Amino acid sequence: MSEGGLVGSFIVPVHPHTVLVPEQNEGWQRLRNAFDEAAQRIKDSNADLLVIYSTTWPSIIGHQIQADPNPEWVMVDHDFHDLGSIPYSFNIDSEFAHAWDEANKKRGLKSRTINYTGFPIDVGSVVALKLLNPDNVIPAVIVSSNVYANRSETTVLAKSCLDVIKATGRKAVAITAMSLSNRMFTTAIDPKDDKIHSLKDDEWNRKILEFLGEGRLEDVGQLSRTIHKQIRVQKVVAFKPMWWLAGMNENRNNLTGDVLAYEAIHGAGGAVVHLDPTPSGAGDKEYDEDDVEFFSGERNVLDAEGDAPSFDAQIPEAQQTTTSSGPALWEPTTGESSVNSDAAPKPVGMYPHARRVGDLLYLSGVGPRQPGTNAIPGGPICDDQGAPLNYDIKAQTRAVVDNITRILEEAGGSIDDVLDVTSFLVDMDRDFAGYNEVWADTLGKVGPTRTTLAIRALPTPIAVEMKVIARAPKEN
């Protein structure tokens, strides 16, 4: 069996106009034609599975996956019921649905398959399956969109889907049923007068489609929160389908994109986009967020909006600043041009504290652990069992700067030699402000360039680490 994978991805609009009344508006008809073209491309790709992530099927406890092998009913839209009814009878791959459910659980996600007569399949999924799979030849699977899920949860959902696609050798097409800008007119309109709700929405939609046309899917994923704030009715917490689709495409930016149509549907932005996995040689990733493999719980997503209480109160204070847990400590390796210091904490692997190359000194990542005692000023971020502890980011950041100072002084230089710093924080939302404050007091006065990244974890229970390049002291 050859290894499975994605043979293509499609973004399609959700409203029922393209199924029921495309002839009432030229734009709706162009969208319908684009759907038909997409259906042909799917057929030509010899795909044997359609995976739909629908934004019009919300869930609360994790994600739900449709597993009824032949769901049948008549769909009527909550808003556009006067356009008519859509009877459906779909071909669902329940075996795949169950395998995906299992894979989700293995990656820490809450997940459930559903198989109930009369289950109301959502409008986005109905429209997508009706038009992209008109003869029902290709089996499909549908997943819900969790209202509370943030990026990590949505990304892991894609990874577990890919796990199953690869393991079962499937040739899958990933589909997101979604609007771009989703603001509709709030009153009835004459179909002839349909247009994108505002110029601002239209400009954003065109920007998104410019990226997608260049195959830069991951860039759209990275902009997801910004797009949501700019052109999405704030009904759910994020513009997540692009996270899922980017995850399904292994967070690539060099796909081959083709925008088949872009039109208004009652004011909302509807587009049919084809993303072919063939590398286009276009943009590469400029940056990316935490490439999370396992979902370990929500990160108080509502805190970001300032409308939920802090959970810190429930987290016990650290009882001690030393820690016996964590990886084994190593003696720093010695070799030509390496610089080591007894005044800096021991490495957690086979590497030196620093290395000199020409006029530059490259430091290994420096954390806050104290030389000798291995204590963490400000406290560890979790206990031996991994339960979170309350810690002081400012104390940790100060300790990192002190350790950098010691290593540089050992090499014969000083903190003033620092040229460039890459900082890693395990919790950007919680810690950035405190970290930034200490920075301003210390390295900020020295003036190196700086990049700050959020990452999932560091090898020891610390919240901050810095990677430093410094001017090497003159050799005597």
Next chain:
Amino acid sequence: MTQGEIVAGCLAPHPPHLVYAENPPQNEPVAEGGWEQLRWGYERLRESLKDVDYDAIVLLSPHWQTYVGTHFLGLPNFKSLSVDPVFPNLFRYHYDLNIDVELTRNIHDKAAEAGLSVKMMENPDFRVDYGTITTGHMFNPVWDKPLVVVSSNRSRDYYSVEVMQEMMIELGRVTREAILESGKKVVVLASNSLSHRHFTTESEIPEDMSKEHITSHAMHLWDMRMIDYIRSGQAQRILDEMPEFTEQAIAESDGGGLSWLLSTLDTPSYPGILHGYGTIIGTGNAIVEWPERNHKEASQ
């Protein structure tokens, strides 16, 4: 013609768990009484209205979500199977309900005259949402009164709580006017929870009541504050604080039901009767009756 009357207005939430708890034959797990507190609350509400005569129920559910104005069920009968898309394991219900099309039409027309965007829903294949069914069932399990079913216009999502409330107060005003003109006796129901932050995980045992609680202290404080206003007859303060309440408690009043209800009752300054309060997967639910009939007697 005699003047119509609102005999009572009620806050009547719709967690599907309340119906599931009756152990309908399709239930997978067997209910263990976890949701009885709220079911007893509904029992007290039904008992309180047992001797009160009325002709129709007017109900607004936040699970018929419309973005293009406010819609009304506009055919005499709807009969089908309602399956909750969020908790299909808990809620699958065969319904057969009648609509008071005449009263519906009157409210619709008055709303249109007042400049609100409205539409009658006349597609016979339309499935009635589970919020309407749950509240309808818990309030009147025999379904022997015709309903007026009003959709939840999502103007809060499109604009703000303030704009939503302005529109809902206007809709409440015309609803009241149409009821008074109809000569009918009517009960008005707003189908929504108070604080509305759910748990995102579930316990092994479906009704492990050692795990059920409000999601956070802040949600608790908001619910208690609202209940205090309800019990002390300060509906105006509920309306005044609706923006903060809706945003900070992520309250299901975002669907407009509570603002609309209070407006149909002409912003009552008499106390509401709290028949029950309880949490369901972390959300706060109160069952409340504002007996407008008592108010009227008192002022005579």
